[in-house]
Amino acid sequence: PVRYISNNSSGKMGYALVEAAVEAGAETVLISGPVNISPSKRAKTIYVKSAKEMHVAAMKEATDCQLFIACAAVADYRPKQKLKQKLKKTDTSMNIDLIKNSDIVTDVAALSNSPFTVGFAAETPETTDCLEKLAREKLQRKKLDLIIANDVSIPAIGFDSDYNAVLVIDHDSSEMIAKTSKTILSRQLIVKISQMLKIKNKAL
Ligand code: C5P
Numbered sequence: 530p531v532r533y534i535s536n537n538s539s540g541k542m543g544y545a546l547v548e549a550a551v552e553a554g555a556e557t558v559l560i561s562g563p564v565n566i567s568p569s570k571r572a573k574t575i576y577v578k579s580a581k582e583m584h585v586a587a588m589k590e591a592t593d594c595q596l597f598i599a600c601a602a603v604a605d606y607r608p609k610q611k612l613k614q615k616l617k618k619t620d621t622s623m624n625i626d627l628i629k630n631s632d633i634v635t636d637v638a639a640l641s642n643s644p645f646t647v648g649f650a651a652e653t654p655e656t657t658d659c660l661e662k663l664a665r666e667k668l669q670r671k672k673l674d675l676i677i678a679n680d681v682s683i684p685a686i687g688f689d690s691d692y693n694a695v696l697v698i699d700h701d702s703s704e705m706i707a708k709t710s711k712t713i714l715s716r717q718l719i720v721k722i723s724q725m726l727k728i729k730n731k732a733l
Contacts, residue, residue: 531615534627538602539689540564542649542711546598547572549715553723558594560586562601580604580630591637596726597644599634602651606630635671645726648673653682657696657705664698675699675725677718697721 543559544566550557557572560583568574575590577583580603591597606627638646648671650664657680664678678696679686686693686708694708697718706717 530613534604534606534608534625536602536604537688538564540566540601541689541691542693542715543598543600544569545711545715546600546718548712549719550596550598552716553719555596555719558590560590560601562603580607580633584631584633584636587633587637588640591640591644592642594644596647596722597634597637598647598722599637600649601633603633604630632671634673638672638674645674645722645729646672647675647677647722650676650678651681651688652678654680660696661698661703664696665703668698668700674729675722699725 540561543561544564547557547559547569548571551569551571557569559569559572559574561568561574561576562583563576563578575586577586583601583603587597587599607630609626609628634646634648637643648667650667652660652663654660654663660678660680664676667673668676676698678698679693681688683694691710692708693711693714695706695714695718697704697706704721706714709717
């Protein structure tokens with residue numbers, strides 16, 4: 530009831546993507562964890578508190594959409610036990626048993642009628658080549674259509690910043706988008722994704 534485990538993320542990138550999608554004319558649903566940003570008046574917003582709740586909401590919404598963008602920094606593990614009373618401090622160290630959360634974007638991409646699925650990869654690579662390698666491995670393993678990678682070890686971009694610089698990676702190519710505001714970046718990403726969606730729909 531008092532403590533929790535979470536990931537470092539402000540939600541700014543996801544909320545900016547929602548605005549860009551709405552501006553582009555898409556009927557948009559935002560599934561949001563607890564953040565300090567006012568919701569868009571133009572998108573339906575579903576609030577969730579845990580990775581489990583986000584999984585349930587995402588699987589429901591994803592069965593009926595063309596595009597799924599997984600931008601949330603979902604926790605990979607949750608405590609095995611949820612306590613009713615506050616956990617008191619006793620010894621100088623303690624261990625908490627964690628169990629793995631289901632990977633939402635992997636499960637959405639595996640749906641029989643899966644939407645065009647876009648993942649994010651926040652990495653702390655030694656080089657840009659290394660960033661691409663790490664993200665490409667994720668693109669393939671999670672069977673995504675596109676992955677957007679960013680280097681979160683650069684302080685001026687990424688976590689809690691209004692700016693970001695990303696590497697956009699699909700199965701054939703990659704493209705660097707230099708540092709810009711999350712608002713502008715989101716518009717560029719939505720344009721790129723809609724072009725890819727059109728090509729995919731034509732091929733079907
Ligand atoms: O494997 P990693 O967590 O680094 O992958 C990041 C991508 O996976 C992001 O798109 C994130 O939203 C998604 N993810 C997810 N469910 C989780 C963990 C991550 O959908 N439980």
